[in-house]
Amino acid sequence: MREAYQEQLRKFAGRLAELTRLTDEAMQQATRAVTTDDLALAELVVRERKPISDLHHVLDEHALSILACQQPVATDLRTIIAGLRMSADLDRMGALAHHVGEIVVRRHPRRAVPDALRPTIRAMGGVAHQLVTKVGEAMVARDAAMALEIAQDDDAMDRLLHDLYRELTSGTRQPDVDTIMDLTLIGRYYERYADHAVSLGKRIAYLARTSA
Amino acid sequence: MREAYQEQLRKFAGRLAELTRLTDEAMQQATRAVTTDDLALAELVVRERKPISDLHHVLDEHALSILACQQPVATDLRTIIAGLRMSADLDRMGALAHHVGEIVVRRHPRRAVPDALRPTIRAMGGVAHQLVTKVGEAMVARDAAMALEIAQDDDAMDRLLHDLYRELTSGTRQPDVDTIMDLTLIGRYYERYADHAVSLGKRIAYLARTSA
Numbered sequence: 001m002r003e004a005y006q007e008q009l010r011k012f013a014g015r016l017a018e019l020t021r022l023t024d025e026a027m028q029q030a031t032r033a034v035t036t037d038d039l040a041l042a043e044l045v046v047r048e049r050k051p052i053s054d055l056h057h058v059l060d061e062h063a064l065s066i067l068a069c070q071q072p073v074a075t076d077l078r079t080i081i082a083g084l085r086m087s088a089d090l091d092r093m094g095a096l097a098h099h100v101g102e103i104v105v106r107r108h109p110r111r112a113v114p115d116a117l118r119p120t121i122r123a124m125g126g127v128a129h130q131l132v133t134k135v136g137e138a139m140v141a142r143d144a145a146m147a148l149e150i151a152q153d154d155d156a157m158d159r160l161l162h163d164l165y166r167e168l169t170s171g172t173r174q175p176d177v178d179t180i181m182d183l184t185l186i187g188r189y190y191e192r193y194a195d196h197a198v199s200l201g202k203r204i205a206y207l208a209r210t211s212a
Numbered sequence: 213m214r215e216a217y218q219e220q221l222r223k224f225a226g227r228l229a230e231l232t233r234l235t236d237e238a239m240q241q242a243t244r245a246v247t248t249d250d251l252a253l254a255e256l257v258v259r260e261r262k263p264i265s266d267l268h269h270v271l272d273e274h275a276l277s278i279l280a281c282q283q284p285v286a287t288d289l290r291t292i293i294a295g296l297r298m299s300a301d302l303d304r305m306g307a308l309a310h311h312v313g314e315i316v317v318r319r320h321p322r323r324a325v326p327d328a329l330r331p332t333i334r335a336m337g338g339v340a341h342q343l344v345t346k347v348g349e350a351m352v353a354r355d356a357a358m359a360l361e362i363a364q365d366d367d368a369m370d371r372l373l374h375d376l377y378r379e380l381t382s383g384t385r386q387p388d389v390d391t392i393m394d395l396t397l398i399g400r401y402y403e404r405y406a407d408h409a410v411s412l413g414k415r416i417a418y419l420a421r422t423s424a
Contacts (some may be wrong), residue, residue, distance in 0.1 A: 064293060071283045081276060084293070088300065169389045177381045180389055184396040 005070050009079070012062055016083055017139060019055050019090045020200075024132040026052060026097035027193060031125025033104050034186065035118045037111045045101030052094035059087040075211040082203045089196040089203075093132070096189045096196075103182050112182045114175060120164045124190040127157045131197035138201065144208035150201030157194035161187050217282050221291070224274055228295055229351060231267050231302045232412075236344040238264060238309035239405060243337025245316050246398065247330045249323045257313030264306035271299040287423040294415045301408040301415075305344070308401045308408075315394050324394045326387060332376045336402040339369045343409035350413065356420035362413030369406035373399050 026048050033042035063084045066072065072080060103112050113121050131150055138147035164187045168180055175183070238260050245254035275296045278284065284292060315324050325333050343362055350359035376399045380392055387395070 064289070067279070067293070068285055068289055071285075073280055073283075077276075077280055081279070081296070084296070085300070088297070165393065168393065174386075174389060177386060177392055180392045181377065181380065181396045184393045185400065188397065188400065 008062075008066055008070070009076065012059070012066065012080070012083055013139075015055065015059050015062065016086060016090075017136060019052065019059060019087060020132060020136045020139065022048070022052050022055065023090045023093045023097070024129060024136070026094055027100070027128050027132070028125065030097040030100035030104075031122065031128070034100050034112055035122050035125070037104070037108070039104065039108045042101045042104035042108075046098055046105060049094060049098040053091060056087050056091035056094075060084060063087070075207075078210055079207060082207050086200055086203055089200050093193050093196045096193045099189050100186060103186060107178070107182065110178075112179075112186070114179060116171070117164065117167055117183060120160055120167060121186065121190075124157060124160045124164070124187070127153070127160065128190055128193050128197075131157070131194055135197055135200045135204070138204045138208075142204070142208045142211070144205040147201040147204035147208065151198045154194045154198045157191060161191045220274075220278055220282070221288065224271070224278065224292070224295055225351075227267065227271050227274065228298060228302075229348060231264065231271065231299060232344060232348045232351065234260070234264050234267065235302045235305045235309070236341060236348070238306055239312070239340050239344070240337065242309040242312035242316075243334065243340070246312050246324055247334050247337070249316070249320070251316065251320045254313040254316035254320075258310055258317060261306060261310040265303060268299050268303035268306075272296060275299070287419075290422055291419055294419050298412055298415055301412050305405050305408045308405045311401050312398055315398060319390070319394065322390075324391075324398070326391060328383070329376065329379055329395060332372055332379060333398065333402075336369060336372045336376070336399070339365070339372065340402055340405050340409075343369070343406055347409055347412045347416070350416045350420075354416070354420040354423070356417040359413040359416035359420065363410045366406045366410045369403055373403045 030045045242257045275292050
């Protein structure tokens, strides 16, 4: 019984790690699609919303079943509740990657991101990847210090968003309205993605500390 | 013991209703501030982020304490878990109202919303209020049918967002970049607010059905 319960908890952690990996992959692909006008890749990102959302629901059902059948207390209870919230964060991150992909599909054959702004979007995608990679590593290592670094690392995303919005307003030639709207939203999607990574980091740090 | 437990559950439901009320009030005030250039009101909305966020955390702690001490099962377990998620939805809605207020403060003394677009933003605020009012009513009445209407009611918000974005792109005179960026984000904030109301409606309907 106890053995089976530990196996349940391990499986739950494994699924959370898998959802983290899928979410990272989706945003990396979305970044490539939006900075290279790759319609096929953007369509793939849009389709990949479903496996991420499905795994999120599997994780939620799994958490509820552990709560109902095992009635965990103390560290295990906190782990499951934090897992429920992390699953929700990761699902939202998947949705944000999906939104970036949707913009590429909607604007095709026009390009969503003008050449001059591509390096900034690429850099935002790079920071997103670094943040969620650290989320995955801190999750496995249960490393509170590493998890808390994510909040600092997020400053790089805020700076890039600031750069992007400044580039939009201060360019020598004003972009058309659609481009301004798309870039405003794309910037916001990366910023929110990073915010969720920070939230994941805080939950991992909390768990690492209370179960140490 | 059983009596005290029931009292805990009632108190939890009461706090959730109060958070719903605060979130509605914040978005109503934000709408008034952004459509009348009311700086003082916008600053109030920005400050009101804290009581909403505080109550969200009180609710979370309360839920964890009920889970840990009472180990609820079946309907009560589902109610507490749904409550945790609804508290997170409501906190995000409070954050979105806050973001609308921030835009007013940032743009002052310039106006965030041009005259021609004010009726659309006012209408979005009106739909937001209707949606969350229905959330509150369905929550108290545990009325699944009413809760599920919210998903349909949300269509009005999608139409208004579509109108807003069309007005931005098709005006005779192109607004300046700052205005386009602000309106793109404001529109997005109302849409997300409504999405969270839909999510609340689904959770209320699920609870009403499974505990009937």
